[in-house]
C-alpha cells in the first residue's frame with residue numbers, strides 16, 4: 001500500500017494490530033495514536049498503560065502471555081513494597097518501573113508527553129511514530145453504584161466487577177489532540193485510518209472525543225475503517241461486551257459498527273460473524289469478513305494486510 005497509515009489504539013487489542021501494521025508498512029509511514037484516558041499517577045510515577053503496551057509490543061519486548069508488561073520481568077520491587085505495607089494492587093515489574101520513572105523524570109523536566117514518548121521509543125528502538133492522543137491529562141472515569149470511579153480502580157483493583165451506567169473523560173473539553181496527531185490528520189500523504197479492535201468505550205472513545213478529531217475523521221479523504229473487537233457476541237478480553245450490555249446495546253459486531261456510525265467508511269468483522277454482515281451493509285458500510293483473531297504473529301500480519309487492502313479498495 002502506498003501512503004501513510006494512521007492507527008488509533010487502546011492497549012492489548014490495538015497493540016496486536018499495530019504490530020501487524022508495523023510489519024506491512026515502512027516505519028516512517030506508520031503513526032499510531034494511543035489512548036491516554038487510562039493514564040494515572042500511582043506510587044509517585046506517571047503510568048500510561050496503553051502507550052506502554054503498544055511501545056513494548058512494537059519493541060518486541062511485550063509479555064505475550066500476561067498481555068501487559070514486559071517479557072522476563074522480575075517483581076522484587078512489588079515484594080519489597082508489599083512487605084512495607086505499600087499498595088500492590090497495580091502490578092509494576094522492576095524493569096517496567098524504569099519506564100515510569102524515566103517518563104516521570106522527563107515530564108518533570110518540562111517535556112510534553114509526546115516528546116517523552118518519542119524519547120522512550122527511541123531508546124527501545126521503536127521506529128514507528130507512537131503518539132499519546134494528547135499531552136493534556138484526560139482521565140476516564142466510570143459511574144457505578146459506588147459513584148464515579150477512576151478507571152484503574154474499576155479495571156484493575158476491582159477487576160471490572162462494579163456495574164457501570166455511565167462513562168466520562170475528565171479534562172477532555174480542555175484537551176487538544178497531540179501535535180503529531182493533528183499533523184497526521186492533515187498530512188496529504190495519509191491514505192488509511194485504522195481504528196484497531198480496541199474497547200470502543202474506554203479505549204477509542206477518548207481519542208474520538210478530543211476536540212475536532214471526530215469531525216476530522218468524518219470529513220477525511222482517506223478511508224476510515226474499524227476492526228470489530230466483538231466476535232461472536234463476546235469480547236476476547238476485558239469489559240467491552242459487559243459495557244455494551246450495560247449501555248443497553250446489543251452485544252454484536254453490527255452494534256459496534258452502528259456505534260462508530262458515520263465516521264466509518266468500512267468495517268471488518270470476523271469469519272464467525274457472517275450473520276452480522278447484512279445488518280452492517282444496511283448501515284451503508286462495506287464489510288470485510290476475515291479472520292480477526294490475532295493469536296499468532298502470522299495472524300496479526302495477515303489481518304493488517306487485509307485491512308490495508310480493504311482500505312485501498314475504498315479510496
Ligand code: GDP
Nearest residue numbers: 010011012013014197198199203235236240294
Ligand atoms: P486494553 O486497553 O488493554 O484493554 O485493550 P484494548 O482496548 O486495545 O483492547 C481490548 C479489546 O480488544 C477487547 O474488546 C477485545 O475483545 C479486543 N481484542 C483483543 N484481542 C483481539 C483480537 O485478537 N482480535 C480482535 N478482533 N479483537 C481483539
Ligand code: CA
Nearest residue numbers: 010011038050
Ligand atoms: Ca487500556
